[in-house]
Amino acid sequence: MARYLIKRILGMCVVIFLVLTIAFIIVRLAPGDPAALMLGPDATAEDAAALRSQLGLDRPITAQYLSFVRGALQGDLGTSIYFKQPVVSVLAGRAEPTIFLSLFSLVIALVIATPIGIYAAYRRGSLLDQGAISTAMLAASIPSFWTGLMFQRYLATDLGWFPASGYGAPDASFVERMGYLILPAIVLGIVNSALILRFTRASMLDILGEDYVRTARSKGMTERRVVLRHALKNAAIPIITVIGLTFALLVSGAVVTERVFNIPGMGNLVVSAVLRRDYPVIQGALIVVASLYVLINLLTDLLYLLVDKRVKY
Template sequence: MTRYIVQRMVGMLVVVLLVLTIAFVIVRLAPGDPAALMLGPEATPAEAAELRERLGLNEPIPIQYLSFVGNALRGDLGTSIFFNQPVTRVLLARAEPTVYLALFSLIIALIIAVPIGIYAAYRRGSWLDQTAISTAMLAASVPSFWTGLMFQRYLATELGWFPAAGYGGPDADFWVRMGHLVLPSIVLGIVNSALILRFTRASMLDVLGEDYVRTARSKGMTEWRVVLRHALKNAAIPIITVIGLTFALLVSGAVVTERVFNIPGMGNLVVSAVLRRDYPVIQGTLIVVATLYVFINLLTDLLYLLVDKRVRY
């Protein structure tokens, strides 16, 4: 177990170094002077020269790379050109709405997908099973921005059940801000429930026909005990895998929903940084999201031990 964790941590370090290299190369491959691109066409040569000096762009490329990697490993992701603040501080200020949005969306997706997926597998071929599959395919096919706009118009604007957009004012308390995330969480939860539902159904179908399930039934156990205690426990590995991947994708891929609902999260920040040519913020976001993605994959693998004692690393 310890050896496996050490191997995975080494693998995580390799992936992070690869991401750092890609982030470093992206800026250097941009045509023209990176400092001039960051400052925009109205920048003077003196301003560009000052920024090149501050970012170390006058140094040889190997020295720049080693400095960039060393600073990143220490938590220094540079300074934002637009905000004139450390990138880590800018990202931390925008991380709260993105993390809560991803978490609430995942909870809603699980509430929708797991019970329906289990029951659809149990009643395979029934009208409920066919309806669940068709609805899941429809939810996965409809763009999230369209669903968000429809919910925003009818549930927020016309019915007034939810705030239409934003994240509350500067003085808003925690619950007011969470209230602004309910509607976008429902949108993302519905969209992402499709994949979890299909994996849950497929995984349950694989185990419901096994011998130990028939043995449990022959012993007189109730159907729900057979399904939930025996079948679901042994079908949990693929379900946990897709849940972990869904959460990682929600953290890194909620850009469209944040733009539709004007949520000041990391996705919205990245779009604004691209428009402003704020390359340090783009680099920092890429590094943080990739590291988080790898870490979630590690936690997902470790969760296998809790749900299935047969798993050994």
């Protein structure tokens, strides 16, 4: 086990180093001069040159890269060109809504997908099974921004059940801010429940046809115990895998939903940083998201040990 963890951690370090390199290259391939964009159309060439020198953008690419990597290894992702603050502080200030939005969305997706997927597999070929698969495909096909706009229009504006947008006033309590995340979490939960539902159904179908399931039934066990204790437990590994991937996608892919509901999260921040050519923020966000991906992947693999003692590393 220790050997496996060491190998995985070394692999994570390699992945993050590659992400550092790719992030550095990609943002500098983007067209436009960040100094000129910051100063506006009325700035002179001398002003732009002075700002580039201040930001270190006039140094050779190799020197910029080495400085960037050295700072990242020390936990310094640079200073935001727009906010004039450390990138770590800027990202930390936007992390709360994105993390809680992702968690709420994942819970909603699980509440929707898991019981329906289990029951659809148990009643394979039934009207409910066919309806569940069709609904899941429809939910996965509809763009999340359209679903968000419709929910915002009818549930928030017309019925007034939820706040339409925003994240509360600066002095709002934690509970009040969480209330602003319910409607976007429902939107993301519905969209992402489709994949979990299909994986749950497919995994359960594979297990329900096994000999030990038929043996459990022949011993007189109730169907509920057979399905939940024997079948679901052995079908859990693929389901846990897709849940981990879904959570990682939610953390990194909530950009559209945050824009629709005007949530000041990391997704909204990255879009604004791209428009402003705020290189440090873009690089920092890419590094943080990649680190979360590899960390969630590792935690997902370790969860296998809790659900199936036969798994060996």
